[in-house]
Amino acid sequence: MPELPEVEIVRQSLLKNIKGKKINKVLVRNRNLRLKLETAFEKKLKNKFISNIKRFSKYLIIELENKNFCIVHLGMSGTIHIIKNKKDNLPTNTSFYNTPNLPKNHNHVEFFFKDMRLIYNDPRRFGYFQIFNDFNSLKKKFKKFGPEPFNKKFNSKYLINYFKKKEKSIKNFLLDQNFVSGIGNIYASEILYLSKINPSLSAKYLKQDQCKNIVINSRKILQNAIRKGGSTIRDFKNTKGDQGNFQKEFKVYGRDKQNCKRFSCSGTINKITQSNRSTFLCEICQK
Missing domain, CATH: 3.20.190.10 (MutM-like, N-terminal)
Structure with a gap:
């Protein structure tokens, strides 16, 4: 999608x-x-x-x-x-x-x-x-939709208050359009990797600096993806005949069993399933 x-x-x-x-x-x-x-x-x-x-x-x-x-x-x-x-x-x-x-x-x-x-x-x-x-x-x-990642309402304070006593994993929250609008499975994995957060972590355990990183990295990943023309997962070309290029910058998505791309990390990317969707994470960076 x-x-x-x-x-x-x-x-x-x-x-x-x-x-x-x-x-x-x-x-x-x-x-x-x-x-x-x-x-x-x-x-x-x-x-x-x-x-x-x-x-x-x-x-x-x-x-x-x-x-x-x-x-x-x-x-x-x-x-x-x-x-x-x-x-x-x-x-x-x-x-x-x-x-x-x-x-x-x-x-x-x-x-x-x-x-x-x-x-x-x-x-x-x-x-x-x-x-x-x-x-x-x-x-x-759109009344029940959460703010977009680029909206100033999507900030660390919003995350901290929203996550109080919430057992659901942070990965599933990023996919929840009532919490934040527009993030899907591909970019959720990339955001959490860049933030060094385990996708399975219950949201209530996130610390303030982790919430801040999620906000910053959500914007960073999505802005970069837009600049690169989006992600080509199958046979896409836009009206100019160009492919989206952001898939070339994936750090975790679709990289099961491959080495972590983070400098000085010896970890391996693992694929797990959350709510019937594939999630990718580094076994060391995102413990």
């Missing part, structure tokens, strides 16, 4: 390509996504101008000229493809997973602009679209 950095790269691609453009037509081939598309979906978007493309957590937010909002969640396998009318055989994928070009099947929703088309592809159909008629309705959607 795309995490915050990958969705941010998609946002940047969409901002560059469709901001200010008019949606001439919407074609829905399959309404049965994770949330069934409402019957008025096409009507609410047709002939509307796109005023901005924003992001919160792992959600894309398409802001329309009439102050309506359409959010997009890519789910497990959703990708967004841009097909320019006068350019053939170029990578179309604005996203980070699967083929860089438009697949033949599972193209569920299509937006038509004057000089291009935007196509939503999703084999598993875990992604979805939702339309909100005003900002307050959109705000309610």
